[in-house]
Amino acid sequence: MELLKGEKEAILKHTKEIFQEFEAKRENLIPILQEVQKRLGYLPRLAMQKIAEFLGIPPVDVFALATFYNQFRLNPPGKNEIKVCMGTACYMVGGKIALESFERRLNIKEGQTTPDREYSLERVACVGCCTLAPVVVVNEQIEGKVSPTRVDGIILSLQGEKSKEGEEANEDTKEKLKGEKQ
Ligand code: FES
Incomplete structure (x- = not known):
């Protein structure tokens, strides 16, 4: 995934x-990864390379560990986070179909983020609303x-919100320009 402007810095x-808080010991790898994720929201490739350099271990060891534990995310969270429940109740009544529909519509696989970072898609375990199965959590909303x-409807409404934001931003700029002219 390409880094955004200013992200590398x-x-x-x-x-x-973070390296100032830890000794350069291999056993600190997990706490360092956790701290990086806490601060940056995910584990960028560049950060993992830097960690490998700091600990004096091969980068592949860092990547392997980061991919092994599901607490670590290797892709940045999208502006819109979509979580599809794959608990048994949801799975049985179409959770997988919902997940595949999102994958097709967003052109990404679960665990990924769209290149513009607008949407990220992941599967989650039971979120406790089995009577509503299949359940999807969109930006913390069930x-x-x-x-x-419904998948199409959800995406359309998220896209609608985005273009509304864009229009509002344009209005703000117009207002600002008007103010500057006066
Ligand atoms: S299995 Fe999906 S909410 Fe319980």
Whole structure:
């Protein structure tokens, strides 16, 4: 995933600060990864390379450990986080179909983020609303009985919010320019 403007600098700054808090010992690998993820929201490749350099271990060891534990995320969270429940109740009544519909519509696989970082998609375990199965959590909000048509509706409404934000930003700029002219 390509880094955003200023992200490289942020990664270097945070990793440098974090390294001051830890001894360069291999047993500190997990706590360091946790701290990086806490600060940056995920584990960028560059950060993992820096960690490997700091600990004097091969980068592949860092990547292997980060991929082994599901507490670590290797992709940045999207602006819109979509979590599809794959608990038994949801799975049985179409959770997988909902997940596949999101994958097709967003053109990413579960665990990934769209290149523009607008959407991230992941599977989660039972979220405790089995009567509404299949359940999807969109930006912390529960959506129940999610059919493929509902998937389209969810994405359309998220896209609608985005274009509304864009219009509002344009209005703000217009207002600002108007104010400057007066
Ligand atoms: S299995 Fe999906 S909410 Fe319980």
